[in-house]
Amino acid sequence: MQMKEYKPLIVAFCCNWCSYAGADLAGNNRLNYPADVKIIRVPCSCRVNPMFILRAFQKGADGVIICGCHPGDCHYTSGNYYTRRRMAALFSMLDFLGIERERTRVEWVSAAEGAKFAATMNDFAEKVAALGENKRLEDLRCKK
Amino acid sequence: MQRIGVFVCWCGSNIAGTVDVQAVSEALKNEPGVVYSTNYQYMCSQAGQDMIKNAVKEHNLTGIVVCSCSPRMHEATFRKTAAAAGLNPYMVEIANIREQCSWVHKEMPIGTEKAIILGKAAIAKVNLNTPLIPGESPVTKRALVIGGGIAGIQTALDIADAGFPVDIVEKQPTIGGKMAQLDKTFPTLDCAACILTPKMVDVAQNDKIRIFSYSEVAEVGGFVGNFDVKIKRRARYVKEDVCTGCGACVEKCPMKKVPNEFNLGMDNRTAIYIPFAQAVPKVATIDPNHCNMLKNGKCGLCAKVCAAGAIDYKQQDEIIEEKYGAIVVATGFNPISMDKFDEYAYNQSKDVITSLEFERLTNAAGPTAGKLLRPSDHKHPHTIVFVQCVGSRCAACAEKGKEYCSKICCMYTAKHAMLTRDKYPDTEVYVFYIDVRTPGKNFDEFYRRAVEEYGVHYIKGMVGKVVPEGDKLKVQASDLLDNKQLHIDADLVVLAAAIEPDKSARPLATMLTASMDTNDFFTEAHPKLRPVESPTAGVFLSGTCQGPKDIPETVSQAGAAASKVIGLLAKDKLTGNPCVANSDELMCNGCSSCQRVCPYGAISYIDKEFRMPDRTTKIRRVASVNPAVCQGCGACTVACPSGAMDLKGFANEQIMAEVDAICK
Amino acid sequence: MNKEYLRDEMLRMSGVNPKKCMKCGKCSATCPAYDEMEYHPHQFVSMVEKGDIEPLMKSESLYRCLTCFACVDRCPRGVEPAKLIEAVRLSVIRQQGANRLKADDVPAKLDDDMPQQAIVSAFRKYSK
Numbered sequence: 038m039q040m041k042e043y044k045p046l047i048v049a050f051c052c053n054w055c056s057y058a059g060a061d062l063a064g065n066n067r068l069n070y071p072a073d074v075k076i077i078r079v080p081c082s083c084r085v086n087p088m089f090i091l092r093a094f095q096k097g098a099d100g101v102i103i104c105g106c107h108p109g110d111c112h113y114t115s116g117n118y119y120t121r122r123r124m125a126a127l128f129s130m131l132d133f134l135g136i137e138r139e140r141t142r143v144e145w146v147s148a149a150e151g152a153k154f155a156a157t158m159n160d161f162a163e164k165v166a167a168l169g170e171n172k173r174l175e176d177l178r179c180k181k
Numbered sequence: 182m183q184r185i186g187v188f189v190c191w192c193g194s195n196i197a198g199t200v201d202v203q204a205v206s207e208a209l210k211n212e213p214g215v216v217y218s219t220n221y222q223y224m225c226s227q228a229g230q231d232m233i234k235n236a237v238k239e240h241n242l243t244g245i246v247v248c249s250c251s252p253r254m255h256e257a258t259f260r261k262t263a264a265a266a267g268l269n270p271y272m273v274e275i276a277n278i279r280e281q282c283s284w285v286h287k288e289m290p291i292g293t294e295k296a297i298i299l300g301k302a303a304i305a306k307v308n309l310n311t312p313l314i315p316g317e318s319p320v321t322k323r324a325l326v327i328g329g330g331i332a333g334i335q336t337a338l339d340i341a342d343a344g345f346p347v348d349i350v351e352k353q354p355t356i357g358g359k360m361a362q363l364d365k366t367f368p369t370l371d372c373a374a375c376i377l378t379p380k381m382v383d384v385a386q387n388d389k390i391r392i393f394s395y396s397e398v399a400e401v402g403g404f405v406g407n408f409d410v411k412i413k414r415r416a417r418y419v420k421e422d423v424c425t426g427c428g429a430c431v432e433k434c435p436m437k438k439v440p441n442e443f444n445l446g447m448d449n450r451t452a453i454y455i456p457f458a459q460a461v462p463k464v465a466t467i468d469p470n471h472c473n474m475l476k477n478g479k480c481g482l483c484a485k486v487c488a489a490g491a492i493d494y495k496q497q498d499e500i501i502e503e504k505y506g507a508i509v510v511a512t513g514f515n516p517i518s519m520d521k522f523d524e525y526a527y528n529q530s531k532d533v534i535t536s537l538e539f540e541r542l543t544n545a546a547g548p549t550a551g552k553l554l555r556p557s558d559h560k561h562p563h564t565i566v567f568v569q570c571v572g573s574r575c576a577a578c579a580e581k582g583k584e585y586c587s588k589i590c591c592m593y594t595a596k597h598a599m600l601t602r603d604k605y606p607d608t609e610v611y612v613f614y615i616d617v618r619t620p621g622k623n624f625d626e627f628y629r630r631a632v633e634e635y636g637v638h639y640i641k642g643m644v645g646k647v648v649p650e651g652d653k654l655k656v657q658a659s660d661l662l663d664n665k666q667l668h669i670d671a672d673l674v675v676l677a678a679a680i681e682p683d684k685s686a687r688p689l690a691t692m693l694t695a696s697m698d699t700n701d702f703f704t705e706a707h708p709k710l711r712p713v714e715s716p717t718a719g720v721f722l723s724g725t726c727q728g729p730k731d732i733p734e735t736v737s738q739a740g741a742a743a744s745k746v747i748g749l750l751a752k753d754k755l756t757g758n759p760c761v762a763n764s765d766e767l768m769c770n771g772c773s774s775c776q777r778v779c780p781y782g783a784i785s786y787i788d789k790e791f792r793m794p795d796r797t798t799k800i801r802r803v804a805s806v807n808p809a810v811c812q813g814c815g816a817c818t819v820a821c822p823s824g825a826m827d828l829k830g831f832a833n834e835q836i837m838a839e840v841d842a843i844c845k
Numbered sequence: 846m847n848k849e850y851l852r853d854e855m856l857r858m859s860g861v862n863p864k865k866c867m868k869c870g871k872c873s874a875t876c877p878a879y880d881e882m883e884y885h886p887h888q889f890v891s892m893v894e895k896g897d898i899e900p901l902m903k904s905e906s907l908y909r910c911l912t913c914f915a916c917v918d919r920c921p922r923g924v925e926p927a928k929l930i931e932a933v934r935l936s937v938i939r940q941q942g943a944n945r946l947k948a949d950d951v952p953a954k955l956d957d958d959m960p961q962q963a964i965v966s967a968f969r970k971y972s973k
Contacts, residue, residue: 048843053253061251064280072286072295075843076277077302078252080760080831084815088833089840096844113814114696114704114716114780123819155285524875524919570921574867577923615869645875645919659874661887666879 045099045165047074049158050089052082054112055147056104062151063158070158073166074102081105082143083116087127090141094131094174100140100165104154107145117145135173139164183308186217186242187300188233190224190249192279199283199292205248208297212304216240225255230262237266244272244307248300250279269312271759271830276303298843305838313759313829316808320406320755321506324746325350327398327689328511330358331732332724332739334380336509339743341389345750348391348503349384350398350412352685355460357381358513362443362537364544366732367596368627374459374546381461394462397685399500401508401692404810405719406755408505416496418467418475419453424491426463430483431455439471441548444541447556448548453483457546465491507746508693510703510715511723511739512686516678517572521581525571525676530649531557533674536590539597553605555673558652562672565601566656567594567612568644572679574615583679585700588729590677591618595631597675602635611638611669613658621731640667647674686726694782695720703727713742717781718810721745760830761811762818764804767791768825771802775817775826783810784817848896851936855893859932863894865922872916872926881909886916886926893929907934908945912970934970945971 051057057078063070079085082105090101103124105117120143128141142161146154189206191197202220210218217240221229224247236242245268247259252275260270278296286292324340326333329351337347349356360366361381363373384390393412400411436452443456452471455463465483473480474494484492516537519527527533532555534542545551555562569590575582591614598610617639619625631637642659649655656669682701690697695715696704703722706714713722723742724735749755764775766789776784787805790798804826806817815828827833856862872886879885884892884906892901901907907930916926938945946967955964 046844048840057251058253061253061277061280064251064284067284069285069287072282072291075295075298075302076281077836077839077843078277079815079836080828081814081816083819084828084831084836086819086833086836089836092837093840093844096841098840098844110708112707113812113816114706116780116814116816119778119816119819570869574869575921576865577921582921615867641870643869643871643874645871645873645915657874659870659879659885659887661868661870661873664885664888666873666876666885 043166043170045073045162046097047071047100047102047162047165048093048098049074049076050079050082050085050101050103051076051146052105052112052116053078053080055106055110055145056082056154058148059104059146059150059154062148063155064151066151068151068155070155071162073162074158081111081113081116082120083113083123085120087123090127091174094136094171095176097171097175099168099171100142100161102142102144102157102161104144104146104157107147110147136171137168139168140171183214183244183310184216184240184242185214185244185246185304185307186233186236186240187215187219187246187248187304188224188229188236189218189220189278189300190229190247191220191222192250192283193222196249196279196283199286199289200278200296201289201293204293205278205296205300209246209300209304212301214244214308215304217242224249225258230258233259233262234266237263237268242268244274244310246274246276246300246303246307248276248278248296248303251275251277251281269314271313272307272310274303274307274310276300301845302839302842305842306835309832309835309838311829315759316757317754318406318757318809320750320752321408321504322346322750323348323503323505324507324509324750325408325410325503325505326509326511326723328358328513328724328726329353329356329392329394330511330513330724331360331377331380332513332726332735333358333509333511334384335736335739336511336723336743336746337390338380338383338387339740340746340750341387343743343747343751344389345747346389346391348393348412348505350396351392351394352397353456354395354417354464354466355456355462356384356392356394357459357461359537360732361457361459362540362544364540364547365596365600367592368621368623370596370600378459381459385461392462393501395466398689398692403504404807406506406749406809408508408719410503410505410508412501412503414499414501416469416498417464418469418472418492418494418496419465420491420493420496421462421464423489424464425489426455426460426465427488428455428465429486429488430465430492433482433486435480435482436471436473439468444548445535445538447538447541467492507719507721507749509721509723509742509746510686510689510693510695510726512683512689512726514680514725514729515683517583517681519571519676519678522571522676524646525568525644525674526647526649526654527676530647530654531555532562532649532654532672533647533676535676535678536593536597537678539675543597543600553601560672561605563607564609564669564671565611565673565675566644566654566669566671567598567610567675567677569594569612569614569677570643570679571676573677575679583681583700585729586618587677587679588618589680589731592621592624592627592731594675594677595628595637598637599631599635602631602637609638611640611671613640613642613644615641615643621733680725680729682726693717693720696780713738713745718812719749755809757809758813760813760828761808762806762813762815762826762828764806765825765827766803768823769803770823770825771804772822774820774822775804778816778820780814780816781810781812783807783812848898851898852893852896854936855898855929855932858935859925859928861925861929861932863890863924863929866890866894866924867922869921871919871921872924875915875919877913877915878909878911882906886930889930889933890924890926893933898933901933902937907937908971910934912966931970938971947972
C-alpha cells in the first residue's frame with residue numbers, strides 16, 4: 038500500500054460580519070493559505086455549538102478554528118464573549134480527552150484583517166500538520 | 182427529497198483560472214438531491230440568471246447551489262433570481278469558490294478539489310433548507326423621546342419636521358435640560374439661552390410635538406414598531422391647560438426658603454414655582470414637599486390669587502398609555518457628587534464650587550444676576566483656581582470618581598477662565614491641568630487664546646488639597662514643569678467635576694432591554710457604524726446618555742438619531758430577517774438559559790397548555806421568541822441544554838451536515 | 846548595578862505598577878514633606894519606571910518621606926508612590942547593612958510630644 042502524502046483537514050468557523058469578510062479580503066488581496074482550511078459561515082461565532090466541533094473531530098478533522106469579531110466589536114454586541122468562555126471550557130475538556138491544545142483555537146479577525154486571516158490560517162495549518170493525524174476522537178463508524 | 186440544481190460560475194478566469202469548473206460541475210452531479218448541474222461564464226449576468234430561472238422550471242428544482250463568489254457579494258442577487266423563478270429565496274446557498282478558493286490557491290488540482298468539497302457542503306446544507314418567510318409587523322407612526330434636554334429637543338424637532346408625531350417625556354417641570362443652565366457656549370461664546378430658548382419655543386409651538394413635563398416613563402412593553410409605553414404624569418397641582426404662567430402665585434407664595442435646584446441651591450425659590458423665565462411649558466408647579474397647603478392643609482394663597490383658577494390641590498398622578506414605533510433615549514448627564522473629595526473641601530467651604538455652579542454664578546439670570554461674587558460673602562474674588570479632572574480619569578476608586586475622560590471639562594474651563602479675565606481683568610486665574618484635550622473644530626485655538634490673549638495661568642499639575650483659612654482658600658498644588666510645589670491663596674476654587682449618566686438611565690435601560698456599559702452609558706449597536714442605535718431594535722440614542730459629549734456633538738447625534746427614527750417610521754411594515762431563533766416547545770424545559778444570553782431581550786417565557794399522551798392537559802413554561810426582535814445571532818441555540826432552540830437558516834442540522842460534508 | 850534588575854526588584858518589593866501613572870502630579874501636590882525632598886513622589890514613580898534608581902538611592906529624600914500615605918490616598922490611578930519610596934529606602938538599608946536609626950540614638954531624639962508609635966514606625970522604616 039502506498040502512503041499518501043499527509044494533508045491535515047481543518048474546519049474553520051467564521052462569523053458572517055467580521056471573520057468571513059476578513060477571509061474574503063484575504064481572497065481579494067490574493068493572500069495564500071493552505072487549501073486544507075475549509076470555511077463554514079455562521080452568523081456569529083457564538084452560533085458555534087460545541088457539538089459541531091466534536092462532530093468535526095469525530096469525522097476526522099485534524100484541527101478546528103473559530104474566528105469571530107474582536108472583543109467589543111461583535112455585531113451582536115456580546116456574542117464573541119460567549120464564544121470565548123464556552124470555547125475555553127470546551128478546549129480544556131478536549132485537552133483532557135487527548136486533543137492537543139494546538140488543534141483548537143479561537144481567533145479574532147476583523148473584516149479589515151485579510152492579512153491576519155491568511156497568516157492565522159498558515160500558522161494554524163502548520164501547527165496542526167506538525168501534530169500529524171488526529172485519531173483520538175475519530176469514530177470509525179463514520180468511516181466509509 | 183430536494184431537487185437541487187448546481188450552477189458553477191467561471192467568473193471569467195477568476196475562478197476558471199485555478200478551478201476546473203467542468204470537473205466541479207461533473208463531480209457535484211452525483212451528490213444526493215442534485216438533479217441538474219452546469220457551469221457558465223458569468224452566473225450573475227442576465228444570461229446566467231436566466232439560465233437558473235429556466236433550469237428551475239425545466240427540472241422542477243426546489244433548491245439552488247451557486248458555486249461562485251462570496252455570498253456577501255451576490256447572495257442577494259441569486260435570492261432575487263430564485264424568487265423570480267417562483268422559488269423561496271432562502272432555498273439558495275452559495276459555495277464561495279472565488280474569494281476562499283480560486284483566489285487563495287494557485288494550483289488547479291488543489292483548487293478543484295477544494296471547490297468540490299465546498300460545493301458538497303453547500304449541497305448538504307440546501308438538502309436541509311426549508312422555505313423561510315420573513316415576518317412582517319406594522320409600524321406605529323409615533324416616536325417617543327425620553328429626556329427634554331438639547332438632545333431630546335433636537336431629535337423631536339427633526340422627527341416632527343419629517344411629519345411624524347413625537348412625544349417628549351421630561352422629568353423636570355420644564356424642558357431645556359442642562360443647556361438651559363449654561364451661560365455661554367464654547368468655542369464661539371454665544372449665549373446658551375439665546376440659542377436654546379428659541380428651540381424650546383419651536384417645540385412648544387409645533388403641533389406634532391406633545392410635551393409631557395414633570396413625567397416619567399413607567400413601563401415599556403412591545404417591540405420595534407409597536408412599543409406600548411406607560412407614562413406617569415406626576416401631579417403638579419396646577420392644571421397645565423389652564424395655567425397662563427403669569428407668576429402671580431409665585432409672588433404671593435409665603436414659602437420662600439426652598440433651595441432653588443435650577444441655581445443648584447445657591448438661592449431660594451418658592452413652593453409654587455416656575456423654574457425659569459423661559460420655561461416650556463410655562464406653567465407653575467407646586468413642590469409638595471414644601472407647600473403648606475399640601476402638607477398641613479393651611480394656606481391656599483396661590484389658589485386665591487390665580488385668576489385663571491388653575492390650582493388644583495387634589496390633583497393625582499396620572500398614567501397615560503400610548504403606542505410608539507420608535508423610542509429615543511436622551512436622558513443626559515449630571516456632574517458627579519463631590520462628597521468623597523474631602524481634599525478639595527467642597528463640603529467645608531461655600532467658595533469651593535463646581536463648574537456648573539460657576540455657570541450659574543456668571544449667568545445674567547443666575548443668583549447673582551451675572552456678577553461674579555463669592556457665594557460665602559458676596560465679595561468679588563481676586564484669585565480663582567480652576568481644578569481639572571476632578572473625578573475624571575480616576576481609576577483608583579470606583580465610588581469616588583470615573584475612569585473615563587469627561588471630554589467637556591477642558592473646554593468649559595478654558596471658557597470660564599477666559600470670560601473671567603475678560604470681565605474682571607484684575608482677577609488672577611490659575612488652571613491646574615493634567616492634559617489639555619482640545620480635539621474639535623476651533624477648540625485648540627480657543628484654549629490658546631485663553632493663555633496667550635487673556636493671560637490665564639495654565640499649570641501642569643494637580644491640586645493636592647484645599648484648606649479654608651479665614652476668608653481664603655489655601656491651595657496646595659504641584660507645578661510639574663517647574664518641579665515646584667505651589668501655595669496659592671485663592672478666593673474661589675472651581676472644580677471641573679466629572680459627568681455621569683443620569684440616575685434614571687439604569688432603570689430605563691432595564692425597561693427597554695437596552696444594554697449599558699459598566700459606567701451606565703448606553704451601548705450603541707456598533708461603536709463605529711451604528712453609533713446612534715441601541716442594539717435593541719427600535720431604540721435609539723441621543724446625546725450624553727451614550728457617552729460624554731459637548732453641545733455640537735450632541736446636536737449632530739440628535740439629528741442622526743432622528744434620521745434613523747424617520748427611516749423606521751416611514752415604513753408601513755417592517756420586514757424582519759427570517760433567520761431567527763425558534764424554540765421547539767415540546768423539547769423546551771423552561772430553564773431560561775436562552776433568555777439570559779439573549780442580548781436583545783427577544784425571548785420571553787409563556788405558560789402553554791399541552792395535551793399529554795394520556796389525554797390530560799398540562800401547563801408548562803416554555804420559551805417563545807419574538808421574531809421581530811431577534812437578530813439571529815444564535816447565542817441561545819448553544820445555551821439551550823435540551824436542544825429545543827434552533828436558528829432558522831443556520832440550523833444545528835444544517836451546520837452539522839456542512840461539517841460532515843467537509844470531513845468526509 | 847543593572848538598571849533593569851534594580852527596577853524589577855523595586856516593583857517586586859513594592860507591588861507598584863508605575864505604568865499606571867498618568868503624570869498628573871497630585872502625589873507631589875499633596876505631599877507635606879515636598880520642600881524637604883530633592884526628589885518628589887512623582888519623580889520617584891517616573892524614575893523607577895525608567896530604571897533611573899541609583900540617584901534615588903543616594904538621595905536624602907528617602908528619609909524625608911514621612912510615609913504619611915497622602916499620595917497613596919489621593920492618587921487617582923492607584924499608583925501608590927509611598928510604597929515605591931519605601932521599597933527604594935529598604936533596598937538601600939538592606940544593601941548597606943547600615944541602620945539609619947540605632948537603639949542608642951533614640952533617647953536623644955525623644956521628647957514628650959512624640960507619640961510612641963512614631964518611634965516604632967521610625968524603627969520599622971529606618972532599621973534593617
